[in-house]
Amino acid sequence: MTALTIGLPKIYAAEGAKCVPPTNDFIIGTWHVTHSSLPLWKGKRNVNITYKLLPEDSGVQKIDDLVQYQAVNSDKVKSVHGVDTPTPGNPGAWDWRGKGWLMIASSHWECLGFGHTDDGNCWIVTYFAKTLFTPAGIDIYSRNKEGLPKEIVDKILETLKGLGVGDITELANGAFQIPQN
Template sequence: MDSQLTIGLPKVYVSKENKCVPPTNEFIAGTWHVTHSTLPMWKDKRNVNITYKILPADSNGVVKIDDLVSYQGVKSEKVQTVNGIDTPSPGNQGAWDWRGKGWLMIASSHWECLGFGHTDDGNQWVVTYFAKTLFTPAGIDIYSRKKEGVHQDVVDEIVKGLKGFEVKEVTDLADGLFQVVQN
């Protein structure tokens, strides 16, 4: 039986098996600010945002998500974008397979929700895990609806929750979280 657990301030939705109860597509839709990450590619970037747009079901009834990442270099005003499509990963609720659009069609990755919820001040957050690809190591991101992110005590509770998964890779990654500049 899945249930809502309260770990400190954030409301976390996980199952007894420590698997994320998948957020609804409606929860995922919209713009998220990447406020914390372990991915080295974000260390010299700022204003990293991901906008998810739910697409109509295809002929097989599969609902995919348009995935637009935008960011700036720390010392640049130019906004860069990466666009792709997220397809639900068969047999793994709360997980998606990303495929790039255009010249990035050759690139793909797998990501999944490790947790999501809201804080007492009404902010929403999501923790995602990205599997290793040819171009990037495995990593974890914390997203927030608010550009300023969640309070540090909430981040601390999220990290504590990640370590509670007792999966060495996740625990190791959680120890390497850094703040992504949002301005």
């Protein structure tokens, strides 16, 4: 496993370790959200996010952001679509704006850490700031639908708790597994 380098979230940290942000090439593609502290994912399954690069706009590289999921007891696939714009002065952080009827919705998210396992699976830990509609939260993404080995998930959560940021510790303590099938 790659060394676990989880940094303090930029919205909290005036000083201290920060996550070296992943490249856009690392982020682009489909990720399976296997663990979260966000209540909106309770009762959901097969949560995944697909990121695609959009054409540069005035030198800014935006990312198309498509979230898909199912209720635990339903075969219907629901989606939330938006655009991520890099947060100025905060590498590894993005500001999301919904598309269509969700255009009024926005949020801020950032990478807390990322890496890969010995078998080539990749992972990202993201932090989402509180919005009008959702509390703050963390997600663990995996390229593989099967997710990460329990030992790695446990290490990620323990590392988050070890940052010494009370809110992040609370979110890590509240993380739960999201069914993928």
